[in-house]
Amino acid sequence: MASNVLGNGEFSFDNKRRTGLPKIQTQKTDDENVVCHDDSATPVKAQTLDELHSLQKKKSAPTTPIKSPHVFGVAVSEEERQKQQLQSISASLASLTRETGPKVVKGDPARQAETPKVQHPVHHHPTPTLNVSDSGLKFTHILYNLSPAELYEQAIKYEKGSFITSSGALATLSGAKTGRSPRDKRVVRDETTEDDLWWGKGSPNIEMDEQTFLINRERAVDYLCSLEKVFVNDQFLNWDPNNRIKVRIVSARAYHSLFMHNMCIRPTPEELEDFGTPDFTIYNAGQFPCNRYTHYMTSSTSIDINLARREMVILGTQYAGEMKKGLFGVMHYLMPKRNILSLHSGCNMGKEGDVALFFGLSGTGKTTLSTDHNRYLIGDDEHCWSEHGVSNIEGGCYAKCIDLSREKEPDIWNAIKFGTVLENVVFEDHTREVDYTDKSVTENTRAAYPIEYIPNAKIPCVGPHPKNVILLACDAFGVLPPVSKLNLAQTMYHFISGYTALVAGTEDGIKEPTATFSACFGAAFIMLHPTKYAAMLAEKMQKHGATGWLVNTGWSGGSYGSGSRIKLAYTRKIIDAIHSGALLNAEYKKTEVFGLEIPTALEGVPSEILDPANTWPDKKAHKDTLLKLGGLFRKNFEVFTNYKIGTDGNLTKEILAAGPTF
Numbered sequence: 001m002a003s004n005v006l007g008n009g010e011f012s013f014d015n016k017r018r019t020g021l022p023k024i025q026t027q028k029t030d031d032e033n034v035v036c037h038d039d040s041a042t043p044v045k046a047q048t049l050d051e052l053h054s055l056q057k058k059k060s061a062p063t064t065p066i067k068s069p070h071v072f073g074v075a076v077s078e079e080e081r082q083k084q085q086l087q088s089i090s091a092s093l094a095s096l097t098r099e100t101g102p103k104v105v106k107g108d109p110a111r112q113a114e115t116p117k118v119q120h121p122v123h124h125h126p127t128p129t130l131n132v133s134d135s136g137l138k139f140t141h142i143l144y145n146l147s148p149a150e151l152y153e154q155a156i157k158y159e160k161g162s163f164i165t166s167s168g169a170l171a172t173l174s175g176a177k178t179g180r181s182p183r184d185k186r187v188v189r190d191e192t193t194e195d196d197l198w199w200g201k202g203s204p205n206i207e208m209d210e211q212t213f214l215i216n217r218e219r220a221v222d223y224l225c226s227l228e229k230v231f232v233n234d235q236f237l238n239w240d241p242n243n244r245i246k247v248r249i250v251s252a253r254a255y256h257s258l259f260m261h262n263m264c265i266r267p268t269p270e271e272l273e274d275f276g277t278p279d280f281t282i283y284n285a286g287q288f289p290c291n292r293y294t295h296y297m298t299s300s301t302s303i304d305i306n307l308a309r310r311e312m313v314i315l316g317t318q319y320a321g322e323m324k325k326g327l328f329g330v331m332h333y334l335m336p337k338r339n340i341l342s343l344h345s346g347c348n349m350g351k352e353g354d355v356a357l358f359f360g361l362s363g364t365g366k367t368t369l370s371t372d373h374n375r376y377l378i379g380d381d382e383h384c385w386s387e388h389g390v391s392n393i394e395g396g397c398y399a400k401c402i403d404l405s406r407e408k409e410p411d412i413w414n415a416i417k418f419g420t421v422l423e424n425v426v427f428e429d430h431t432r433e434v435d436y437t438d439k440s441v442t443e444n445t446r447a448a449y450p451i452e453y454i455p456n457a458k459i460p461c462v463g464p465h466p467k468n469v470i471l472l473a474c475d476a477f478g479v480l481p482p483v484s485k486l487n488l489a490q491t492m493y494h495f496i497s498g499y500t501a502l503v504a505g506t507e508d509g510i511k512e513p514t515a516t517f518s519a520c521f522g523a524a525f526i527m528l529h530p531t532k533y534a535a536m537l538a539e540k541m542q543k544h545g546a547t548g549w550l551v552n553t554g555w556s557g558g559s560y561g562s563g564s565r566i567k568l569a570y571t572r573k574i575i576d577a578i579h580s581g582a583l584l585n586a587e588y589k590k591t592e593v594f595g596l597e598i599p600t601a602l603e604g605v606p607s608e609i610l611d612p613a614n615t616w617p618d619k620k621a622h623k624d625t626l627l628k629l630g631g632l633f634r635k636n637f638e639v640f641t642n643y644k645i646g647t648d649g650n651l652t653k654e655i656l657a658a659g660p661t662f
């Protein structure tokens, strides 16, 4: 319908023109309002479409100096600082046999404007021309601390299996490995680590020599430098400012870069400018296998730690958790040296400042239970306990997503949005709705998100000394009580035992639960003998008056197959009662075999489930299973009977007596 704009801004229908098309106005009028523009905004400042697209992206801040840059107190120019940064990255990627770093240039090779001509390459040491192989002639483009949006684009463009889900998360595939490979972990044994580290039976530290490490390092570096581009993340570990560690992660995949962006502490632009040399570097060449002819290699996967060189090399696995847990191992070495206890635990804090630690092996509930809508989240997995209190090592969380539901775990559900890495999940092809029940790729589906995606995260992630130390065990045998109060010796006994019982693959019908004992609830990550960490924990718990608890998040009413997993809602009630202090003064009775103090009643939880003996229909089966588990505990503890824990001889005796008696 033809319309006309009146001088006063009102519309009226022009009846006179009804019969034909409106006349096109070709003459400029004085009154701008009369002209019908297709939009009222000022026209774009571009002459061509290319130019228009170039306007979409503005130059980001980090490349401009925030304050006058200094190196060792001497003012340096911005140009000089950039040069030093490239030099440092080049040195990180240096081949050791050719004694040279690659020619590195910042930026995406796909972007024409950032070809090597512009920024001149930085040679760490000039390579003699005769010695140059083809690889020495090429540039390695460095995608340095990209933002999540940029990493999304890189992943979607270049990495098969990368998709945006309906909630905005980045779905990725981690490849053939969908979990960690503890048997492929190697630690360099040299004069220092020989004496410092825990070696031999039960230890996660499988030795390798320096030479073999260098062979794998060279393999990883050559692989990375053969690529057109690599990702470099410079980030921090540990929210305790006095014990912060600078880490550099060199990787080939946007998936890995975004994962570590989320999981480590993200530097501010100012902190990044002054980053300098990293304290520890990861070379993640996970797509490339190790050479099985190499000494110490027993598969095509190898995760190698060299504490003297402050380096870690990853070959033959793309599972991202390997990087975060690898660094955790490093912290388990560095922190105790500073008299700081490193802990495989979740941590949260109540409104009154009461801190709780949640220890437990994978899948026992650290992430789920520390993410509590009524409390502040300090962290879900890795912490330090120093003389000033607790601090999270990481900047993000890594939640299991199998059977995740919005109702039961709303905070984790809502954290799966833009920026979050969703590993190995299955989604609907068109809507990109994730089916969290689908185990087609793996049961170990995961979401990695920055900690601030949890609404009540405590930033900075630090807190006072813990009041409660909760040991989580997912007991698929169904004989451990849902909650027990522990004395110090019992806490130490269960901490050193590090028990859980998971159920191996469900494909061939119902299987027996398998007991896992993992010292300090994290034997795969500890570097020193378990008693070193146990002694520190005992000392700290004693000094700060913390109470120990054992919580079974596993089976009730029978073992796996006949009983069922304790409802998450009940476990939450139990945890609430620990936090509030209500459980501290409850009425208790002692269980047989394990001698655990169990409450007789607890608000919100049916009393009959508090004692497993009540819930098993078959009393004999219960007793047999209880004795069986007691035997497994006793057998596991044999290796620790010869060790002294701390300086207190009495405590050692008490700990040994705190195990099952039958």
Ligand SMILES: Nc1ncnc2c1ncn2[C@@H]1O[C@H](COP(=O)(O)OP(=O)(O)O)[C@@H](O)[C@H]1O
Pocket (backbone or CB within 6 Å): 360, 361, 362, 363, 364, 365, 366, 367, 368, 369, 380, 398, 399, 400, 401, 402, 553, 554, 565, 566, 567, 568, 569, 571
């Ligand atoms: N009673 C329970 N307590 C804790 N977690 C439970 C319980 N029942 C089921 N679960 C599920 O078990 C898993 C615990 O995994 P998670 O919290 O990621 O463990 P961790 O962080 O210790 O590896 C989650 O998927 C959670 O939904």
Ligand SMILES: C=C(OP(=O)(O)O)C(=O)O
Pocket (backbone or CB within 6 Å): 179, 180, 321, 322, 325, 361, 362, 363, 366, 367, 381, 398
């Ligand atoms: C990241 C891991 O830790 P958790 O299962 O304890 O969350 C893992 O075991 O790979």
Ligand SMILES: [Ca+2]
Pocket (backbone or CB within 6 Å): 066, 067, 068, 069, 070, 270, 273, 274
């Ligand atoms: Ca600066």
Ligand SMILES: [Mn+2]
Pocket (backbone or CB within 6 Å): 366, 367, 380, 381, 398, 399, 400
């Ligand atoms: Mn976890």
